[in-house]
Amino acid sequence: MEKTSQKKQVINRLKRTEGQIRGVQKMIEEEKECMDVITQLSAIRSSIDRVMGMIVAENLKDCFESPEKDPQEQSKKLEQAIQMIIKK
Template structure:
């Protein structure tokens, strides 16, 4: 799968969030602030996962139509990836 700049930029933003989280911990910020940073990073990861899986699913279904394969297995795999990510 080709990971375009949009996906890579999302991951870079998540990387920045995690660095900010570590900085907040080093500065002994309040628990609430640290947990909020963690939650934001987790939500950003969840959105990135959904984007990657949906793009891959779309690509696989296009390829499936060209080759005549069943899309049912492809959809099941995509759902399993999303469930596994949670």
């Protein structure tokens, strides 16, 4: 995927998430049902997890397509990316 397209997708998803957060704020102000608020918060968390995955995946792709000259540095970057993926 082209970097510009990837960047646009990430920004669009973040804007959508921003709107969801504003919606939750409004729900709380209007004292909406707890389960409805929790449902929206869960959707926000999923959206953020997706953005993180997209960014880490793109960085991993870059590591393989444009490896560092120093193999130890390359290995360190790959390990960091893996840790970001499995850390939750």
